[in-house]
Every structure is written in structure tokens, then in C-alpha cells.
Amino acid sequence: MKQIVLIVILAAVAAAVPLFVGESPYFMGIMISVLMMAALSSAWNLLGGYAGQYSFGHAAYFGAGAYTTMILISLFNLNPILCIVAGMVVACIIALITGSIVFRLRGHYFALASIAVAEIVRLSVLNFEFTGGAQGILLSDVSLWGLDLNSKNPFYYGMLLVLVITLAITAQLRKSKTGFYLQAIREDQDAAASLGINLAFYKNKALLISAVLTSVLGSLYGVYIRFIDTSAVLDLKLSIEIILTAIIGGVGTLWGPVVGALLLVPLAEMLRSNYLGDVLVNAGLVSETSAFGLFLKENLAHAHVLVYGIITVLCILYLPKGILGLFRRVK
Amino acid sequence: MIQHLLHISHVSKHFGGNVAVSDVSFSVDEKQIFGLIGPNGAGKTTLFNCITGFFPATYGDVIFDNKKINSLRPDEVCHLGMVRTWQRVKPLGNLTVLENVMVGAFCITNSIREAEAIAQENLQSVGLTEYVGKSAGSLPIGLKKKLELARVLATHPKMLLLDEICGGLNYTETGSILDIIRSVREKGATIVFIEHDMKAVTSICDRIVVLNSGVKLAEGTPEEITNNPDVIAAYLGGGHHA
Structure with missing residues (x-):
């Protein structure tokens, strides 16, 4: 109950943010990315953090939502809400097929198989004609209930809503039989089975909830950017980013993915836009023409993936339970 | 098979060419405490795995409560009222005892x-009430064994299969586990247990089956078993001259 109140309060605070920064599309863009990554990572956390089933293929569900929505809008100009529902159905189907095959495997094999399924989805989309193949899908116009879909606000609130729903489901789950069962599966599958837990059923349940939430975010993303291709929504890189956000924030905690996204998304953006180099140069600490200045300007912006990787390694070495793990009661 | 709660009929388990359990049959009656003993590698744990659905038996039938359970999954077996503990304890380490x-x-x-009420009640019956908030992984082995016992008791089983529940425990700890087992039987449950500690087995069991190299060597009351020359030979070595 306490957690639900906290979720509502923080959601209200987040909902007020656009009122103050409404004029800055750049900032809003970053905030939308933060909310989306927080929600994606929270949805992954239901399966990875609570049931302990590390999926490396969540891009498949994100892509399922994005592609289904974009195809239906561009071909039939369907109401985007219906398209989101259709995306959920497609994600369900992929999840059920994946789960029924892959959950027979344990441990590392599940992680590997989830990559394989995601790659199958990616390669299929790349080679079908109705999915736009390598060119992707571009949406020229989309409308819903007279909302201004050229503004970022509807997407900000959309992402926020999905994040709140995901967090509420997570908080509720932790207080339910299913939540106990998922954690039992994470801790020891044999013990769980011997205590009457149907492993495949509960793993599939977690995967299904996780996949459906992920697909909604994919749908929102597609309509928001209005252009998708396989490298944007079905790439292994996306799956890994989702996992890293959860790991750095704190796997198996309610707020870990949110903390991870608040930290990593702006950081990635700063590195990408060479914010650090600009600050140092502007402060007069580094000359723009010096070797170090040139290095910052020329290389650091391209090295954001490297920096990201270093942070991940440091986190794994020194904060194995994530940032929130630091605050967890040690019993 | 009318009043037998568990009936094992000609069960064999092969792993490739390796025969771990070969043609074992016995029956356990309701409210019995039934011992399953034998030297290391005799096939006791494998037999437990066959009974509880972890590996299906290669041949033979397992009948529990008049139902054939050979091909059921472990969770289905548990829901029928048969639950096991593990020789190497399997606490859910990051969860609390409760x-x-x-x-x-x-x-x-x-x-x-x-669930919380049932858990509290069972924790009390094994004497773990003061540890409810501790993480299960942090308990010493003796308490982990008791935790396993409380956890299976909370499923309200008709039959408990205990795999070396006293293994690695000292004299006092063993005694308190045996007391719990007796009181569980008083409440109407049936117990099959694997044990190495002969003193524990003979003091508590109504009936004992001895396995050796996957084959049933003897069956009988504790007195019959302790006086059986084949059993003595299997435990002390020698005896069998080809």
C-alpha cells in the first residue's frame, strides 16, 4: 500500500513536469526516453528480476508492438488505440510460442534461446515485404481524438501511464501468491517444483505480462518517432540496454529500473551530445585546440558506448545488487 | 493395494546403460514411519526422484493414494499430498524464513x-519462530533442515519424503528433528525417510527397506533388519563372495 502511494505521488510530480518545461522539446525528448526505458526495464524486471528468467530478447516484443501498430496505421489508417491492442495480441502470440518452447530450458539456455527467438523475429521482419524490409516504415500522418501528435506531450503522458501501470503491477505482484511463486522459481527451481509450483505456468504468466507491457511501449514509440526499422526497434542492442538499466538500478526491486533509467538515459545523451567536452571547453579548463580538447571533441562523442560499458563493468564489480541494492536492508 | 498409501511396483531407473534402481517394490501404509536405508550410491535418492516426478521411472509403477503417478510432474505430485525435502537443502536464500x-x-x-498464518503455525511447530525475519540463506545447516521441514509441512501433506533430514546434524539436533517427525505422524501424516544414522532409523521406523546397488536387499522391522546378515555385510563390506 505504501508503495502504491509513493507511485501515485511520484507520478503526479512527473505529470507536472511538462507544465514547467513545455517550451523545451529537447528536454521533453530526453524525459520521454527516460520514461520509456524505465517502463521497458520495469516490465523486463517482472520476468528477469522476480522470476529470475533473464530474457535477452525483449526487443522482439517491443518490435512486435511497434511494427503491428505502424503497419496497421499506414495500411488501414486504424485508430492507434486499436493498433496498440493488436500489438499486444501479436506480442502475446510470440510470447506464448517462445514460452512454450523456451521455458523447458533452464539458466543460460533460456537466455540464449531468447536471443534466438528475437533474432528470428528481426530477420523475418527484415525479409518480409509488408514490413518494409530494410527500409522500415515511415508514417506521414496520424491522428487520435484531435490530440496534437506533433507535440511531445501526449507521448510523455502515454509513456508515464504505462510506467505507472507497470510499477503498480509489480508492487501488487510482490504482495500476491504469484509474486511469491516467481521469487521461489528464481531462488531454486527444484525446490519450487517440489512445493507444488507449476514452473512453466508461472514463467509463462510472467513472460506474458512483461511482453504485453513491452509491446505497448513499442507501439507508443513507433507513433512518437513515426519511423521504425529493425535496427531501431528489434535490435539486440535494445534488449541489452533494457537489461543493463535494470541491473545498474537494481534487479528484483520495484524502483531499481526507474533509478537505472534516470541515470543511464541522460548520461548516454550527455555523452552522445559531447556535453562533457563542451562544459570543459567553455569553462576554460581545456583548450579547444589542445590535443586533449580535440580528443574530447573528436572521440568522446563516439565513445559513449564505451563509457556506458565501463560504467556497467564498475557497477557489476562494486554494486552487484544495483544502486538500490545499497539501500536494501541486510538481514 | 487397498490400504497402502504408497505402492512402488517393480520400479527401475536407467541412466543410459547405468541402472541406478532395479526392480524395487514395496508398500507404505498410512501413518507409518518408513525407513529407506542403504550404503552410498544405493539408489535411495534416485528412487525419491522417481516417486516425486523429478525423473520418471524407466519401468514400473508408482501408485499413491490409489492413483498412478508415474508420469506426473513434481508440482502435481505435491498437490496430491506427497512432498519431499532435499538431501542438500534448498532454501529460497533471498527470501525470509517466513x-x-x-x-x-x-x-x-x-x-x-x-498463508502467513499457516506459515507461522508450522514455524512454531519446528521451533523457528524467532527466525521468521531472517533471510533463509543465512541460517546454519541445522536450522535450514528445520526450515525445509516447516516448508513441506505447510503444504499439509499426506505423505512426507525426507531425504537425509538428519544428515550433518549433531546428536541434539537429530533428536529434535525426530521428535518433530513423531508429532507429524501423530497428526496423521505418513513418512518415508532416507537416513544413514542407523540409530535414528531403528529408533523411529516401523518398517525399513534396505537398498544396495539399486536392488532391494531386505525389508522388515528394525529388529529384523539389524539382525539380517546380508544387511550387515552390505554395510560393513566383505560378506558377498562371488
Whole structure:
């Protein structure tokens, strides 16, 4: 109950943010990315953090939502809400097929198989004609209930809503039989089975909830950017980013993915836009023409993936339970 | 097979060419404490795995409560009222002691509140009440064994299969586990247990089966077993001259 109140309060605070920064599309863009990554990572956390089933293929569900929505809008100009529902159905189907095959495997094999399924989805989309193949899908116009879909606000609130729903489901789950069962599966599958837990059923349940939430975010993303291709929504890189956000924030905690996204998304953006180099140069600490200045300007912006990787390694070495793990009661 | 709660009929388990259990049959009656003993590698744990659905038997039938359970999954077997513990304890390490037992209790209830009540009750019966908030992984081995016992008791089983529940425990700890087992039987459950500690087995069991190299060597009351020359030979070596 306490957690639900906290979720509502923080959601209200987040909902007020656009009122103050409404004029800055750049900032809003970053905030939308933060909310989306927080929600994606929270949805992954239901399966990875609570049931302990590390999926490396969540891009498949994100892509399922994005592609289904974009195809239906561009071909039939369907109401985007219906398209989101259709995306959920497609994600369900992929999840059920994946789960029924892959959950027979344990441990590392599940992680590997989830990559394989995601790659199958990616390669299929790349080679079908109705999915736009390598060119992707571009949406020229989309409308819903007279909302201004050229503004970022509807997407900000959309992402926020999905994040709140995901967090509420997570908080509720932790207080339910299913939540106990998922954690039992994470801790020891044999013990769980011997205590009457149907492993495949509960793993599939977690995967299904996780996949459906992920697909909604994919749908929102597609309509928001209005252009998708396989490298944007079905790439292994996306799956890994989702996992890293959860790991750095704190796997198996309610707020870990949110903390991870608040930290990593702006950081990635700063590195990408060479914010650090600009600050140092502007402060007069580094000359723009010096070797170090040139290095910052020329290389650091391209090295954001490297920096990201270093942070991940440091986190794994020194904060194995994530940032929130630091605050967890040690019993 | 009328009043037998568990009936093992000609069960064999092969792993490739290796025969771990060969043509073993016996029956366990309701409210019995039934011992399964034998030297290391005799096939006792494998037989438990066949009975509880972890590996299906290669040949033979397992009949529990008049139902054939050969091809059921472990969770289905548990829901029929047969639950096991593990020789190497399997605590849900990052959950608390209370949460561990609640997981067991969810076998018979969907409500958090009821599960917690059942868990508290069973923790009390094994004497772990003061540890409820501790993480299960941090308990010493003796208490982990008791935790396993509380967790299976919370499923309200008809039959418990205990795999070396006294293994690695000292004299006092063994005694307190045996007391718990007796009181569980008083409440109407049936117990099959694997044990190495002959003193523990003979003091508590109504009937004993001895396995050796996957084959049933003897069956009988504790007195019959302790006086059986084949059993003595199997335990002390020698005896069998080809």
C-alpha cells in the first residue's frame, strides 16, 4: 500500500513536469526516453528480476508492438488505440510460442534461446515485404481524438501511464501468491517444483505480462518517432540496454529500473551530445585546440558506448545488487 | 493395494546403460514411519526422484493414494499430498524464513493472510519462530533442515519424503528433528525417510527397506533388519563372495 502511494505521488510530480518545461522539446525528448526505458526495464524486471528468467530478447516484443501498430496505421489508417491492442495480441502470440518452447530450458539456455527467438523475429521482419524490409516504415500522418501528435506531450503522458501501470503491477505482484511463486522459481527451481509450483505456468504468466507491457511501449514509440526499422526497434542492442538499466538500478526491486533509467538515459545523451567536452571547453579548463580538447571533441562523442560499458563493468564489480541494492536492508 | 498409501511396483531407473534402481517394490501404509536405508550410491535418492516426478521411472509403477503417478510432474505430485525435502537443502536464500514457509502454504491457499498464518503455525511447530525475519540463506545447516521441514509441512501433506533430514546434524539436533517427525505422524501424516544414522532409523521406523546397488536387499522391522546378515555385510563390506 505504501508503495502504491509513493507511485501515485511520484507520478503526479512527473505529470507536472511538462507544465514547467513545455517550451523545451529537447528536454521533453530526453524525459520521454527516460520514461520509456524505465517502463521497458520495469516490465523486463517482472520476468528477469522476480522470476529470475533473464530474457535477452525483449526487443522482439517491443518490435512486435511497434511494427503491428505502424503497419496497421499506414495500411488501414486504424485508430492507434486499436493498433496498440493488436500489438499486444501479436506480442502475446510470440510470447506464448517462445514460452512454450523456451521455458523447458533452464539458466543460460533460456537466455540464449531468447536471443534466438528475437533474432528470428528481426530477420523475418527484415525479409518480409509488408514490413518494409530494410527500409522500415515511415508514417506521414496520424491522428487520435484531435490530440496534437506533433507535440511531445501526449507521448510523455502515454509513456508515464504505462510506467505507472507497470510499477503498480509489480508492487501488487510482490504482495500476491504469484509474486511469491516467481521469487521461489528464481531462488531454486527444484525446490519450487517440489512445493507444488507449476514452473512453466508461472514463467509463462510472467513472460506474458512483461511482453504485453513491452509491446505497448513499442507501439507508443513507433507513433512518437513515426519511423521504425529493425535496427531501431528489434535490435539486440535494445534488449541489452533494457537489461543493463535494470541491473545498474537494481534487479528484483520495484524502483531499481526507474533509478537505472534516470541515470543511464541522460548520461548516454550527455555523452552522445559531447556535453562533457563542451562544459570543459567553455569553462576554460581545456583548450579547444589542445590535443586533449580535440580528443574530447573528436572521440568522446563516439565513445559513449564505451563509457556506458565501463560504467556497467564498475557497477557489476562494486554494486552487484544495483544502486538500490545499497539501500536494501541486510538481514 | 487397498490400504497402502504408497505402492512402488517393480520400479527401475536407467541412466543410459547405468541402472541406478532395479526392480524395487514395496508398500507404505498410512501413518507409518518408513525407513529407506542403504550404503552410498544405493539408489535411495534416485528412487525419491522417481516417486516425486523429478525423473520418471524407466519401468514400473508408482501408485499413491490409489492413483498412478508415474508420469506426473513434481508440482502435481505435491498437490496430491506427497512432498519431499532435499538431501542438500534448498532454501529460497533471498527470501525470509517466513516467506519460505509461505511459499509452501500457497499450495493450499491463495490468500496471503492465510498463508502467513499457516506459515507461522508450522514455524512454531519446528521451533523457528524467532527466525521468521531472517533471510533463509543465512541460517546454519541445522536450522535450514528445520526450515525445509516447516516448508513441506505447510503444504499439509499426506505423505512426507525426507531425504537425509538428519544428515550433518549433531546428536541434539537429530533428536529434535525426530521428535518433530513423531508429532507429524501423530497428526496423521505418513513418512518415508532416507537416513544413514542407523540409530535414528531403528529408533523411529516401523518398517525399513534396505537398498544396495539399486536392488532391494531386505525389508522388515528394525529388529529384523539389524539382525539380517546380508544387511550387515552390505554395510560393513566383505560378506558377498562371488
